[in-house]
Amino acid sequence: MRTEEIRWDNLTKLLDQLFIHKRRLRSELAKDIRVRKSTMSYLIEELHNQGMIRTRRIASSGRGRPNEEISLNPDHGYVFGMKLGRESLKTIVYNFSLEPVDVKEYLIRHFSKQVNPVEQVLKATQELFNSYKPSALGMAVSGCVDIENASVSFSPILGLSNYDLKPFLQSAGASDAFLCNDVDALHVGEIIKTGILRESSLAISFGVGVGASFYDGEDILTGSDGRTSFEFGHFGADINGEPCYCGRRGCLETLASEYVLVKDSAGSIKHFVQSFDRFFPELQRIRQAAASGSSLERYGSIIEYLSYHVGSLILLLRPRRVLIGGEGVVSEWIFDSICERIAGSLSSTWGLSPSMKRVSDPETWEKGSAFLALRRYVRKKLRRTPRSRALRET
Ligand SMILES: [Zn+2]
Numbered sequence: 001m002r003t004e005e006i007r008w009d010n011l012t013k014l015l016d017q018l019f020i021h022k023r024r025l026r027s028e029l030a031k032d033i034r035v036r037k038s039t040m041s042y043l044i045e046e047l048h049n050q051g052m053i054r055t056r057r058i059a060s061s062g063r064g065r066p067n068e069e070i071s072l073n074p075d076h077g078y079v080f081g082m083k084l085g086r087e088s089l090k091t092i093v094y095n096f097s098l099e100p101v102d103v104k105e106y107l108i109r110h111f112s113k114q115v116n117p118v119e120q121v122l123k124a125t126q127e128l129f130n131s132y133k134p135s136a137l138g139m140a141v142s143g144c145v146d147i148e149n150a151s152v153s154f155s156p157i158l159g160l161s162n163y164d165l166k167p168f169l170q171s172a173g174a175s176d177a178f179l180c181n182d183v184d185a186l187h188v189g190e191i192i193k194t195g196i197l198r199e200s201s202l203a204i205s206f207g208v209g210v211g212a213s214f215y216d217g218e219d220i221l222t223g224s225d226g227r228t229s230f231e232f233g234h235f236g237a238d239i240n241g242e243p244c245y246c247g248r249r250g251c252l253e254t255l256a257s258e259y260v261l262v263k264d265s266a267g268s269i270k271h272f273v274q275s276f277d278r279f280f281p282e283l284q285r286i287r288q289a290a291a292s293g294s295s296l297e298r299y300g301s302i303i304e305y306l307s308y309h310v311g312s313l314i315l316l317l318r319p320r321r322v323l324i325g326g327e328g329v330v331s332e333w334i335f336d337s338i339c340e341r342i343a344g345s346l347s348s349t350w351g352l353s354p355s356m357k358r359v360s361d362p363e364t365w366e367k368g369s370a371f372l373a374l375r376r377y378v379r380k381k382l383r384r385t386p387r388s389r390a391l392r393e394t
Contacts, residue, residue: 008379010035014043015378018053018072019098019371020195025058026068044070050381052076052096072097077135079377080128080174081363081370083182084141086157086208086276087327089121092366093132098192098374100363104128109277118158122168129172137169137177138373140185140365142209148226150179156245156273157209176380178373181228182365183211184220189368190323190359191215202319203359204310205326206338208276208283209233210257212310214317232313233257237305245270256305258328261286261298291330299334307341314342314352325359332358 013033017024024032030040047053056069076096083090086108093102106124111117143155152163169177180188187203198217205211212232214221223229233253234246241250251269253259259272262279266272272279289295314322322342329335335358346352 008382010039010043011046011382012375012379014047015052015072015375016197018070019374020192020197022097023069023071026070029070046382052378074099078132079370079374080132080134080137080139081366081368081373082125082137082139083185083365083369084118084121084139084158085182085327086142087280089118089125090366091125091128092363092370093128093134094367094370096135096374098367098370102128102132109280116159118160118163119168122165122172126172129174134174136370136373136377137174138185138369138371139165139177139179140182140369141179142182142211144231145179145181145228146226147179147222147228150177152179153227154246157276159274176373176377178369178376180369180372181211181213181230183213183230183232184228185365185368185372186325186359187213187215187220187323187368188371189361189364189366190325190357192367192371193361193364196321199320200317201321201323202310202313202317202354203323203325204232204306204313206257206306206324206334207326207328208258210253210306211326212313214319232309235309237309242268243270245273252305252309256302256309258283258287258302260302287328287330290334293331293333296331296333299337303334303337303341307338308345310338311342311345314346314354315350318352319354322354322356323359324356325364329358329360 010033014029017029017032026040030037048055052073054071054073058067058069074095074097079094081092081094088105088107090105092100095101106121108117108121111120141152141155142157144153146153150165152160154161165179183203183205186205191197200217201215203213210233212230221229234244234248234251236250237252237255238250242254243249244251244254254269259269262282265282266279286295286298324335324338339356
């Protein structure tokens, strides 16, 4: 590994630990990232010079040397964590310690249908940009995202195709933004919240669409073409099934998403996606009933299909943990039923028994996208800084 890569790798690991633990002793950080004391001093000095961290001396209770507590500097700048979905654009404003300081949500159905409502809702956030002038911005979008070029390649749910977000970001005054797929953001948000960074996990999202994301213990799986991968909702599930809005036939989403709950009214998944607002009130009523424990039988086949295909993904990827979330998991019963069926579909022959966890914090998406944006901001900023001395390899 080149010296520059080691430097970046160590700085990233150190910041990851601080984002997760908020406060950490210097001695704990040295153990977390496994570096010598001299290297640790160098890393802390570099981040301190950038104004990204604060240090505080802690008197030792015994005869040992005094320790130092390191924390992120919340005043370094603001970070936006945004989630653009079919229902709304939600923005959570975080300080540099990733503590929320403000939140704003715009409902897409409140905007005119004449021009693309997504454009209008983006323009409406201008006031937030003016107030906070964020240092970094992360946006989670449902659909296939071109990470490098900040554009949405394909998002039928949002009615976007090859949609370039750069003009909006430039006019809003945001110099840099990190775009990611919404399931990846949900996944990263949960990893940061739990601090489980070194275990592989598979995240499944169930709602208006169906999605998946895989973390191998170091990074999120992405496509080799720079776009987000894992179009789980469009995996083939029925060769003779109904046509999907994506152009394929019998996609998993036609059998295992919330579309099935309103299929009698919508007629086809294409119609459902195009006229979502018309079916949303009915969907909300079903969600509310399910949340209070009634009408659960409507979920029967949906849960069967979803669990069966999640079982196949577990066979493919062998994750240590499976995280299940999304706006459609409105009750513990839905989560338990999915887990039960997954376990039933995987015989002990395979030696697979990943732990299962429900992701129910509604702010996980925004936190994940803010974290990814922050990481990139730090990386870019530190790369621009001339180095005063070489980092010794440990
Ligand atoms: Zn499809």
